[in-house]
Amino acid sequence: MNPNPAAVNAASQKGSPMSQMQNVERQLREMILGLEVGPGEKLTERWIEGRFGASRTPVRAALLRLETEGLVGRDGRGWTVAPINLAELEQIAVYREAVEVAAVRITCSCADASAIDVIEAMLDSCDENTPREEWHRVGMDFHIELAHLSGNEFLFRAVRDAMTRLSRARWLEVRDEAALGRAWAEHRAILAAIRLGDADDAARRLSAHIVGSRDRLVTSLANDRRGLRARGFAVVAA
Amino acid sequence: MNPNPAAVNAASQKGSPMSQMQNVERQLREMILGLEVGPGEKLTERWIEGRFGASRTPVRAALLRLETEGLVGRDGRGWTVAPINLAELEQIAVYREAVEVAAVRITCSCADASAIDVIEAMLDSCDENTPREEWHRVGMDFHIELAHLSGNEFLFRAVRDAMTRLSRARWLEVRDEAALGRAWAEHRAILAAIRLGDADDAARRLSAHIVGSRDRLVTSLANDRRGLRARGFAVVAA
DNA sequence: TATACCATTTTGGGATACCAAGCCGGTATC
DNA sequence: GATACCGGCTTGGTATCCCAAAATGGTATA
Known part of the structure; x- marks a missing residue:
């Protein structure tokens, strides 16, 4: 079920085992900080899921943590990359x-x-x-x-x-x-x-x-x- | 499936609809701050699930948020109420x-x-x-x-x-x-x-x-x- | 043409099934 | 009696399914 082998490679290439949640969180944070996803852009849990080859549970956990870091925010019911304010x-x-x-x-x-x-x-x-x-x-x-x-x-x-x-x-x-x-x-x-x-x-x-x-x-x-x-x-x- | 009717009552008595996650988070925070669960005590997701009549999805979300507030922490693989330090x-x-x-x-x-x-x-x-x-x-x-x-x-x-x-x-x-x-x-x-x-x-x-x-x-x-x-x-x- | 309305799709929230790792208790062996 | 081993049970991590609400887009009507 993994459309993006790079995701699991990134996880396994490290000596220590890294949970999917930590993996998604780290990679998504890097994408946001590296401006690979633009400030203000909409994010859907399903897109992230497919992008990193993880299921929604770790994706949601990652989003919750990134929210407290101020990197993503809620837009009504959905998620958006925090705009530059x-x-x-x-x-x-x-x-x-x-x-x-x-x-x-x-x-x-x-x-x-x-x-x-x-x-x-x-x-x-x-x-x-x-x-x-x-x-x-x-x-x-x-x-x-x-x-x-x-x-x-x-x-x-x-x-x-x-x-x-x-x-x-x-x-x-x-x-x-x-x-x-x-x-x-x-x-x-x-x-x-x-x-x-x-x-x-x-x-x-x-x-x-x-x-x-x-x-x-x-x-x-x-x-x-x-x-x-x-x-x-x-x-x-x- | 709800063994604790009080939980849902607390949710519905407010005029505005409150998600299960917010509900669990708020109630668990109150329990911790009110010392109804002692500092250092172990928490299991299943216990919280049963205590508040929610499934593990909102329970996990609540724990993740409370973790960033410093009220709960990880103890190896599990969760504990943050000790007084x-x-x-x-x-x-x-x-x-x-x-x-x-x-x-x-x-x-x-x-x-x-x-x-x-x-x-x-x-x-x-x-x-x-x-x-x-x-x-x-x-x-x-x-x-x-x-x-x-x-x-x-x-x-x-x-x-x-x-x-x-x-x-x-x-x-x-x-x-x-x-x-x-x-x-x-x-x-x-x-x-x-x-x-x-x-x-x-x-x-x-x-x-x-x-x-x-x-x-x-x-x-x-x-x-x-x-x-x-x-x-x-x-x-x- | 503009708008109101309805069907469809999308999407987040929640529930549940499954798994692997760790914990615990019992048992057998020394 | 102490210890090493083993098997079941607990528990967090993950995947997946269902649902309701919201967005979407197309259509009919004014």
Whole structure:
């Protein structure tokens, strides 16, 4: 009954056994985050079922979980890929500023130099030969791992979830080399402040970094709205 | 096939039609939050199925959603009611301090006097004749509604979810009249600061209120740990 | 031509059958 | 008596079937 052998291959190629539900959830999440299905697009349980070669039970479980991540939503009785919502993006920026700053303040008071080195190494791993995709991923992981250092599971999850919600929009954000370089410099400055244990400085820099990122994102999206709609993406105005 | 008519009655007595899934989810959540099922207790899908007169499909959906709320968790292959975890409670306090303070700062800059009056009225609705249960509920709603005033959906949800996770422990917290009176005074002082638009003062008072609340809760639970275990509640040490 | 109405199809919600893995109790062997 | 083994029972995971409601599309009528 499996029309898509790739689905089961993806499941079995991993050493650990992976349930259909985890499989569907992971693959569908990747499709959504990778914009293989456009924001605002309708989803039917039966289509997903056929697409991944799983029955409706794991499909429904995956949809329920992705709903809590904000990646899919209900449209009346049915499901839709969450549209890109400018107002929501701005609210998420405020939210992540609150939790990231709280996390970094905690980290400053119990900084572990070697852990910070690991994060700095992540930044170093990107150079001019690194694909744009990788820069995005590392830029997100920087914030996630930084929050992880706080040791607070809730701050960590909050940052991770916020970055997930932002990631589709970041993907579309136009970032030239100069902007990326500036962002990386800010990242390094934040790490330096943490190393010194200067919580106020780290918080101020992180806050400014997030606000700047938000402003660039919103401007960029507002300008590109027409192009996005042309690609079939639902973009909700702020 | 319905061994428990009460379940369907609860569904039909509401004017709006409620799906089985919502029904199971709501009732199971109430059972967990009301400590009708003890923290750490094992749950089987079949038991829930029989208890609420629903089939496994809505039961599984409800469990998946409650899992994201942190009220149930996986124990290997099965399900358990989330234990009360002291370390987690402390982390939640840090988390909610970050988001509540952020929310109240926003509210200060766009305070709506009438909305604040509504919240103050909530506080006023409690007097010496009000049952303890109601004081708890209003105390939680105070923080939730305050966050709601910020207009930021993510800060609001964060506070609401945090309060949900804390509520089982708050239920056990020993609060004498004097402690409740002090908490209410702090609530009013926070509202007063917001009315004046004094963000720093409001933030300071709110922060102190949350930290105090956390300290009382942790102490109280640590002292009561033996009693809790005697009641069959799993309590994970900090 | 526009619209109201009806038949058909689609779709999510729910129920149930089946399966494999794990748990538990009993038994036989040392 | 202790332990290793085995068989049944429980339980979550999955597939599939049924149903009601909603969407769809075509047709007849004003």
